[in-house]
Amino acid sequence: MIVFGVGSTRKEIGRGKIRTTCIKCQEPTNINIFIIQRYAHAYWIPFFPSGKKIISECTNCEHLLEKKNFPEKYLNGYKEIKSGIRTPIWMYTGLGIIGLILIAIFASREQKYSENTELILSPQKGDIYEVRLPDEQYTIYKVDKVEGNTVYFFENEYMTDRLSGVEELSQKPFTTESYPVMKTDLKVMLENHEIMDIERPE
Ligand SMILES: [Zn+2]
Structure with missing residues (x-):
């Protein structure tokens, strides 16, 4: 070549x-x-x-x-x-x-991770979680309400096999009933990269 x-x-x-x-x-x-x-x-x-x-x-x-x-x-x-x-x-x-670029990428990932950790520890209604499912499928969860250490999520009814397609899912319907997840479990999901990212609406 x-x-x-x-x-x-x-x-x-x-x-x-x-x-x-x-x-x-x-x-x-x-x-x-x-x-x-x-x-x-x-x-x-x-x-x-x-x-x-x-x-x-x-x-x-x-x-x-x-x-x-x-x-x-x-x-x-x-x-x-x-x-x-x-x-x-x-x-x-x-x-x-190349070394400097790698350091910059690493630093920005660390920064994103610590921002996401903060969002998990202080969840708000409307937060959107990008979630990786088994078999390389992705979907989003939306925070319904927070009660103590439990966060209730609406799950999107659709999933995508492309991480880049995740944003489009916000236009698709969510479950009408929300499901509880413990904050500590959310933190583990973030550490395991099952939670890919968290967006908080402005
Ligand atoms: Zn000579």
């Missing part, structure tokens, strides 16, 4: 020089070592770093070598150069953004 705007690119994140004899031209010379970091990006946002590529280049004969073919003396030089080099933090931008 090809996704437009998603891919991987590379950037040099460090370089250094070692003074040694080139394995190709055998001249005592400077060997450049390049540290190149590959990173994934999506829509031009760097997402996360992946592999590194290490290349040496003889300044005399321009011979190039990949790290897997480095002789011992190149490797030792590379180790010293690499100790001062870190993967830049901006390469993690995409992961950071």
Whole structure:
């Protein structure tokens, strides 16, 4: 699958020089070592770093070598150069953004949950409860009256298999008789996600 705007690119994140004899031209010379970091990006946002590529280049004969073919003396030089080099933090931008979004979603769910808990503890006539039934069916209950720790509900006579269809049910008929539920049971239903949401008419 090809996704437009998603891919991987590379950037040099460090370089250094070692003074040694080139394995190709055998001249005592400077060997450049390049540290190149590959990173994934999506829509031009760097997402996360992946592999590194290490290349040496003889300044005399321009011979190039990949790290897997480095002789011992190149490797030792590379180790010293690499100790001062870190993967830049901006390469993690995409992961950071996703982390922030997840935190925001989590916080807003927590907020909704605590609002719903308050509504359950102080029910009012007319409150609408979105309820999940077995077999992924949804319906709504409407508060008829409150007596002490007991809440009386009219149940909607219809149900829907789509959570998004729940709002339309408020136009459908409810039972004419209301049924009692203990507040403590309502709280358990909220914890078990059987109560999906609670709306209080303005
Ligand atoms: Zn050379």
